Structures are given as C-alpha cells and as structure tokens.
Amino acid sequence: MRSLFRLEGGLFHPLPFAASPGAVECQSSAAVAGLLAREIELATALAPLWLARLTVEAPRAVPMAPVATRTRVLRDGKQLQLIQAELTIDGELFADAIGLRVRKGDSPYDAAAPHGLGGPDAVSGAPPFGVFGHDGPTRIRMVGGPSYDAFAYWALCEAGLVEGESATTVVRAVMACDAAAAMSRNARGEAACPGVDLSLYLARAPSGGWILAQNEAEHADPSCGLVSSLLSDSDGAFGYAHQTLLYAHAAD
Numbered sequence: 001m002r003s004l005f006r007l008e009g010g011l012f013h014p015l016p017f018a019a020s021p022g023a024v025e026c027q028s029s030a031a032v033a034g035l036l037a038r039e040i041e042l043a044t045a046l047a048p049l050w051l052a053r054l055t056v057e058a059p060r061a062v063p064m065a066p067v068a069t070r071t072r073v074l075r076d077g078k079q080l081q082l083i084q085a086e087l088t089i090d091g092e093l094f095a096d097a098i099g100l101r102v103r104k105g106d107s108p109y110d111a112a113a114p115h116g117l118g119g120p121d122a123v124s125g126a127p128p129f130g131v132f133g134h135d136g137p138t139r140i141r142m143v144g145g146p147s148y149d150a151f152a153y154w155a156l157c158e159a160g161l162v163e164g165e166s167a168t169t170v171v172r173a174v175m176a177c178d179a180a181a182a183m184s185r186n187a188r189g190e191a192a193c194p195g196v197d198l199s200l201y202l203a204r205a206p207s208g209g210w211i212l213a214q215n216e217a218e219h220a221d222p223s224c225g226l227v228s229s230l231l232s233d234s235d236g237a238f239g240y241a242h243q244t245l246l247y248a249h250a251a252d
Contacts (some may be wrong), residue, residue, distance in 0.1 A: 003163040011066035017137040028063040029195025030178040039085040040099035047078040049101035058095035112236025122152035152214040176211035177241040184217040202239035
C-alpha cells in the first residue's frame with residue numbers, strides 16, 4: 001500500500017503522498033493532523049480509552065523534511081486522559097495537538113442518525129475545484145453541488161499513514177475531513193492558503209473506510225472564514241469537525 005511516511009531512525013520521513021497539493025515543498029495539513037492523531041492514539045493508558053476530541057494547531061507550514069514527534073500526558077486517569085502531541089524538525093516546534101481520550105463503557109447510547117444521502121458507490125467520482133489529482137492519496141466522491149458554501153463529499157484515504165501500518169478509522173476520519181477546508185478555500189481562489197487548525201469531536205469511533213463530510217462554510221470576514229462538517233460513516237453520523245479558513249489576500 002502507498003504511504004505518506006516512512007518511520008526510520010526515530011524520524012518520520014515524508015513520502016511524495018505527504019506533500020500538499022497546493023505547495024509540494026510542504027507537507028499537507030491532512031498528513032500533519034493524521035500523524036499527530038496517530039501519536040495520541042498510541043499513548044499508554046491506564047484503561048481502554050478512545051479518542052473523543054482532537055484539536056490540531058499548525059500555524060506554520062511543515063517542510064518536506066523528516067519530523068520527530070513527542071507526547072506528554074497532561075492528565076491521566078481511568079476515566080479520561082488528556083494528551084499533547086508535538087511535531088518538531090531539529091527540535092523546532094511546527095505543529096501540536098491536544099487529544100481527549102475517554103473510557104470505553106457499556107452505558108446506554110443513541111443509535112447513529114442516518115445521513116440520508118447516497119453511498120459512495122452511488123455518486124460522482126470527479127474531484128471538485130481541482131483540489132485533488134486522480135493519483136493522490138485520497139479518493140473524493142461528491143454528493144450534490146458543488147458549492148463553496150454548502151457541499152458534501154465521501155472520502156476514502158487509499159494511502160496508509162505510516163509505511164507497514166494500517167491507519168485506524170479515527171486517523172482516516174481526521175485526514176478525510178481536512179479536505180473540506182481545502183475545497184472551500186480553492187473555490188474562492190485561495191488555494192495557496194495553509195490549513196492552520198482542525199477541531200474534531202467524536203460521539204463514537206467511526207467504522208469502515210469511507211467517510212462522509214457534509215460541510216457548510218461561512219465567509220463573513222475578508223481575512224478568514226469557517227467551515228463546519230458533520231461526519232458520518234455507512235452507519236450514520238458520528239461527529240463534527242471545524243476548521244479556520246485563512247485567505248491568502250489577508251497576508252501582508
């Protein structure tokens with residue numbers, strides 16, 4: 001399977017699929033967020049836990065260079081765990097994330113809400129707005145639209161995150177929902193803008209490979225906007241994602 005990173009000598013070496021579609025000299029925000037999510041999920045815990053919230057901050061473009069990761073437990077317990085993960089190059093911080101992991105249990109729960117849209121096999125396979133090439137690591141299938149302020153798509157991460165590993169469904173969801181910001185910016189002629197953050201809230205762990213993102217973008221300010229995504233799998237809704245849309249023309 002094609003992969004985004006090779007782990008060698010304690011460093012994650014970016015492979016061609018880790019490159020940003022809009023700036024091939026930099027790692028994509030999906031690759032960065034996926035790697036940070038992986039590190040949080042791998043942290044040792046006192047009880048079986050799953051990732052319920054992830055907040056990624058990536059204010060700087062990450063070059064296509066080997067990166068190191070480190071994690072720090074901010075709060076530990078059998079009911080919940082708060083973990084910080086950092087991505088560095090030569091000791092310099094480029095991105096970090098905070099993850100909230102909660103205990104798996106047998107409490108009563110509500111069944112997932114159906115998304116009411118066609119599955120990935122029933123919709124178009126053409127990527128919108130020229131964001132992703134057909135040979136890229138993520139397959140995109142649009143559901144209706146496209147429009148830059150309201151659109152939906154199914155996404156399947158066909159490349160693995162780290163060579164020799166199978167990415168978890170949470171990591172795949174993190175990488176899939178990241179595409180919403182790129183599509184919305186590119187539709188407004190802002191393809192060069194970086195993905196600077198991602199906040200993900202999960203009511204349950206997703207299942208399967210395909211992830212549905214139903215997105216609404218708000219462009220109420222000339223410097224930035226917001227895209228919010230309702231995330232579903234084949235069983236129904238499982239969470240939400242929010243991303244800041246930073247516009248290129250806002251730079252000095």
